[in-house]
Amino acid sequence: MRATAAGAAGEEQSMRAFEVSGGPGAPVVPVERPVPVPAAGQLLVRVKAAALNARDRLIVSGTYSAPVPPGRVPVSDGAGVVAAVGDGVSRFRAGDRVMSSFHPDWLYGPFPGWGELYGVQRDGWLTEYIAVDEQSVVGVPDHLSYEEAATLPCAALTAWSAVSGIGPGDTLLVQGSGGVSVFALQFARLAGARVLATTSSAEKAERLKALGASDVVDYARTPEWGARVRALAGGRGVDLVVEIGGAGTIAQSVDALADGGRISLVGNLASGGGMDLTRFFRRGAALRTVVVGSRSDFERMNRVIGQHRLRPVIDRVFPFAAAPEAFSYFERAAGLGKVVIGL
Template sequence: MRSYRANKIGSLDDLKIIEEDLPVPGPGQVRVRVRATALNFRDLALLTGIFPAPAKADVVPLSDAAGEIEAVGSDVTRFAIGDRVVSSFFPTWFGGAFEAGAEQYSVERDGWLTEYKVVDAEALVAAPNTLSFAEAAALTCAGVTAWSALAGVRAGDIVLTQGTGGVSIFAVQLAKALGARVIATTSSAEKADRLRALGADEVIDYRADQDWGSTARAMTDRGIDRIVETGGATSLAQSIKAIAPSGQISLVGVLGGFAGSVDYKAMFFSFARFQTITTGSRRDLEELTRFVARTGLKPVIDSTFIFEEARAAIEHLGRRQVFGKIVVQH
């Protein structure tokens, strides 16, 4: 079989295809024929060495995958040969409260940018029959992160999303499916039209409106109930302006970086909750797949690349001119 491995972190030049022996599943394990993988900014950060945790030596990258069970080891009852499956982001976090140190693909374990992979059957979830492999692969990280960021949102709530990355687009789709009103921010008229087509009720151009937090709050009677905060230090001040008393700012990403100061007085008197989102557990992924199957939600795919073009796919992600998920088809 073929796998991508990066024998040196810091440059995509060291990401190469190599031939490897086909792995054999042991007790409790299955072998997955990987059909699609989806990219996240985390993958680029790991390969270039800017991720907070170091990548595994000689790593196979990527955490998000979908495929079909090709072989099963002894004592496996969770899946059978031919079942369609999705990878769970944390292979050993099945539910309950998150604990620091949970194993991650590309950090403690090789990831999914390979043709075949052996994993514990418990690290997988059944893929929704309503989705293609490419669409299902998008659920692992971005889909579950948006789902976790919106936990507790009810019909009639007001949700604010930021930008057009994978998590933000999922958040627009999921919030609308939950019955919420959605206000989205973006940087261009073209992206604004596409967000409206996905269901966003109002869109604010954050480049034209530097005080978009106040604008968003003025669109409501009391502020935003839930903000999916993906910008980090550069956007948090505006999120604090927009949030309603007892609302929640779900801290998802740091696309604008960690550097910056926080107005503690403004944060304190917002009377809001600030909740860091750590993707989600296998249980969260299972809940999401059921919701997707019931509602018919379709993940938005920005572009697809064949297996041999995986490096080009990662470079495309690095340019940050995407709308939806980038997928590698195996």
């Protein structure tokens, strides 16, 4: 680190950050930038950890659904300590531990539209310091490290929203062992539901069982896994599917679903032809799109995480200077759990 928030007046203060490269080679490139100065109502956060999500992969590879300007700092999810506060700040003070909120401007109530997002319209958290509106961050649950906290803003809150309404006696299916799916498994088990999972790896199947999945189906070896899941769910099918494959998996999800069941549409990771609507109607199924969640949803989830001392599953923590390697590792999807960059 080459700067403190309260350096001598006039002293040039710089910090390290990574920007999307926008070209071939490394997905992100290191840069030096001035340490931002918090405006009125803003906090200056010394970032301690950032965590990667599928969207960050798309952003740095130039395949995200919205244009990303050259030189953008990527990554939506981060945690750190408040280093300084601007005028009029009342929610936090220096020394408080905070995390980013995925939708910085969605505080509560119904989804207001996508708005401005980190890594797209705003610089993100792959930086030593960030100045953010005090309304756009939340406190870190006491039992969590910065690395653990950094995994929550996108993946955990998405999973929390996707499994809402699930309880004892319900059966749920999570697809694969990515960030959202593992949190969905954890939250559903906490709620007393039975969880089935799919994965493409025998080793990950064992890990998913250790985390509480009752049964795991290999979707690579069993392309018609919907019928298998339905059979494992007592022949009745599952009450909820957390759909991360999208167009490539949703037809199988409908096969796995109980009559009157629900699909929480989270992602579109698997390419494919979509689904036959007749089968969907016959199932009497409901489809609901998940859009991460509001700050108020995030705070409620964090209270539950605190009460149950739930610990996020971390695969690997890379040092800040190795951020390009962290992206490459994440791209290979070799591990199970979140890929984190520590600062």
